[in-house]
Amino acid sequence: MIYEIRHLTRYSYGAIVELTTGVLRLAPRSGDGQEVQRFSIVTDPVSQPLTERLDPFGNRVTSLRIEKPHRQLSITASSRVRVNRTPPPTRSPAWETVGAEAIAMTSLDADCQAIALYPSRRVALFDGATAYAKQSFGPHRPIFDAASELARRIRSDFTYDPEATEVNTPAAEAFDRRRGVCQDFAHIMIAAVRGIALPALYVSGYIRTLPPPGKERLEGADATHAWVSVWCGAPLGWRDFDPTNATSIQNDHIVVARGRDYSDVSPIESMVLSSGRHRLEVEVDVIPV
Known part of the structure; x- marks a missing residue:
């Protein structure tokens, strides 16, 4: 099975945000019957160049930094993933x-x-x-x-x-x-x-x-x-x-x-330089292709 995945996270802030920094765990893993064929992240406003590393658990972690003042922030992660897992085992050890x-x-x-x-x-x-x-x-x-x-x-x-x-x-x-x-x-x-x-x-x-x-x-x-x-x-x-x-x-x-x-494994951890409340909306699409 091949899936197209779209994960949209949208923040609306009660006051102007001067700076946003954060780490994202939105990239699917490859291995154990799963292959990532494509992955991208788009932010609005545009982030400084994104950097990626592997954490101690082998997860792909993306760091972002947005220095443009903003009242809204959207993060869209898009993936194409092939999944073909082996059937469950019929025998296992005690x-x-x-x-x-x-x-x-x-x-x-x-x-x-x-x-x-x-x-x-x-x-x-x-x-x-x-x-x-x-x-x-x-x-x-x-x-x-x-x-x-x-x-x-x-x-x-x-x-x-x-x-x-x-x-x-x-x-x-x-x-x-x-x-x-x-x-x-x-x-x-x-x-x-x-x-x-x-x-x-x-x-x-x-x-x-x-x-x-x-x-x-x-x-x-x-x-x-x-x-x-x-x-x-x-x-x-x-x-x-x-x-x-x-x-x-x-x-x-x-x-x-x-x-x-x-x-x-939290998908998004961020710090914002601002005051006031914020609203969070998340939309996910998992579409078999």
């Missing part, structure tokens, strides 16, 4: 074997699983999540089967509610409420998996949404999304699970960035 392998790892590469074993800025370990994970990770159970069941249970036991949480809501609080959005469900699953000493990462990206039967697709109606990557041992590597939709990911998901939690 989760205890994978945990022992992860603890023994000595690599410091960007893809090293050791960094995904421990609490992070937005994902603290807590007893409720650990106990919740243990219901799926029984003795000697294959890790892929157990992680798949955990994702399905989160989808079944938790209610998707955009009003229930905010971007800074701790995973333990969302867990107690049994409500939240994809970010919360990803953080909860990560806390659960790390609580039984298995590596798990946060993944940001896009998911293609299908209109209801008989309805036309609405422009800008697709969404940014978040899910979880679990280390399933050396033969399988990282495998991704979507607890919001109770599935392992296939060709409807497009990966943008990976990190320990949302703090490592």
Whole structure:
């Protein structure tokens, strides 16, 4: 499957902004069945020349600086991505074997699983999540089967509610409420998996949404999304699970960035020299071509 992706972010400010600086994580990743064929960023007002680097997790990070005074700012990221992932595995090692392998790892590469074993800025370990994970990770159970069941249970036991949480809501609080959005469900699953000493990462990206039967697709109606990557041992590597939709990911998901939690992968982090309030609008189109 080949997708054309358009991600528009628009800020409207209550006062003149003299300076905007920031970092963007909007470029999809290549690898693991995904190939980026084209990527570009356009800003209005025009930024100083954009610079790009790889962060410690292998994500493409773009830096911008806008020195022209402005009351509005738009950032449009356009991508063309081919996705052709392998089918889910039919066999996987026992989760205890994978945990022992992860603890023994000595690599410091960007893809090293050791960094995904421990609490992070937005994902603290807590007893409720650990106990919740243990219901799926029984003795000697294959890790892929157990992680798949955990994702399905989160989808079944938790209610998707955009009003229930905010971007800074701790995973333990969302867990107690049994409500939240994809970010919360990803953080909860990560806390659960790390609580039984298995590596798990946060993944940001896009998911293609299908209109209801008989309805036309609405422009800008697709969404940014978040899910979880679990280390399933050396033969399988990282495998991704979507607890919001109770599935392992296939060709409807497009990966943008990976990190320990949302703090490592937020699409836009910026600083503005101004005063007053601002309004944020986001539109996403994921179009199969």
